[in-house]
Amino acid sequence: MRICQNxxxxxxxxxxxxxxxxxxxxxxxxxxxxxxEGIVGNTFFEFLTMYREGGAVQVIxxxxxxxxxxxxxQRMYIEHLSGIAEGxxxxxxxxxIFLNCGTSSLDTISPDLFRKWDLPxxxxxxxxxxxxxxxxxxxxxxxxxxxxxDIVKAGVNIICPLETIPRGDFYxxxxxxxxGDRIALKGNIDPFFPLKDGTxxxxxxxxxxxxxxxxxNGGFILASADGVLKxxxxxxxxxxxxxxxxxxRIYG
Numbered sequence: 295m296r297i298c299q300n301x302x303x304x305x306x307x308x309x310x311x312x313x314x315x316x317x318x319x320x321x322x323x324x325x326x327x328x329x330x331e332g333i334v335g336n337t338f339f340e341f342l343t344m345y346r347e348g349g350a351v352q353v354i355x356x357x358x359x360x361x362x363x364x365x366x367x368q369r370m371y372i373e374h375l376s377g378i379a380e381g382x383x384x385x386x387x388x389x390x391i392f393l394n395c396g397t398s399s400l401d402t403i404s405p406d407l408f409r410k411w412d413l414p415x416x417x418x419x420x421x422x423x424x425x426x427x428x429x430x431x432x433x434x435x436x437x438x439x440x441x442x443x444d445i446v447k448a449g450v451n452i453i454c455p456l457e458t459i460p461r462g463d464f465y466x467x468x469x470x471x472x473x474g475d476r477i478a479l480k481g482n483i484d485p486f487f488p489l490k491d492g493t494x495x496x497x498x499x500x501x502x503x504x505x506x507x508x509x510x511n512g513g514f515i516l517a518s519a520d521g522v523l524k525x526x527x528x529x530x531x532x533x534x535x536x537x538x539x540x541x542x543r544i545y546g
Contacts, residue, residue: 309377314385332382340396390429399436420449455481455519467507480515501537
């Protein structure tokens with residue numbers, strides 16, 4: 295257990311002593327113009343890859359070769375992030391809590407590794423969100439279609455960014471049809487083309503496709519699939535927003 299104590303000393307600050315004021319400040323500035331979320335942290339696999347020499351490849355080998363060594367570390371990490379989730383909720387007015395997948399997608403890991411090492415964290419954060427009637431938002435970039443059933447059962451409320459081929463493997467209409475009554479969907483506008491490099495007409499076409507695929511009966515948040523890239527024209531961002539407002543009323 296010495297390794298756990300060392301990790302706790304170096305990486306796991308007491309959630310009760312963290313400063314949550316910046317999150318509350320962001321909530322105040324967001325106002326009625328959007329949902330303000332508090333970031334809880336990363337998946338367990340991503341946490342390990344950030345600090346393990348050798349990165350994701352070495353962590354995969356470690357978890358396979360020494361599972362008993364990492365189990366108590368996993369439990370401690372879940373308790374730590376659960377404390378942060380409660381700290382955010384109890385010290386701010388946020389609408390939601392947010393968990394990032396990092397490298398924990400099917401671009402890097404297997405479904406079995408996800409279920410064993412990351413899914414328990416999602417389940418615990420979901421319990422906390424339900425306890426306080428908050429939204430639980432999970433960011434799963436890249437490929438992850440095969441993980442969706444487990445993610446929905448874990449109690450995640452919003453999933454993003456639902457990237458399409460080649461960077462992702464999500465077909466928005468299929469996801470909406472299978473899971474749309476149990477989880478809200480966010481994203482699917484390609485950040486490279488059309489959002490960064492396309493014309494207003496290209497953006498409008500993509501917006502219409504997304505709304506027609508997932509906008510019926512609500513539960514879809516139109517957004518870029520994984521952020522807005524550097525040098526994306528502001529005019530293109532506004533074109534996406536305006537097209538969403540226009541066609542959301544027509545096709546939504």
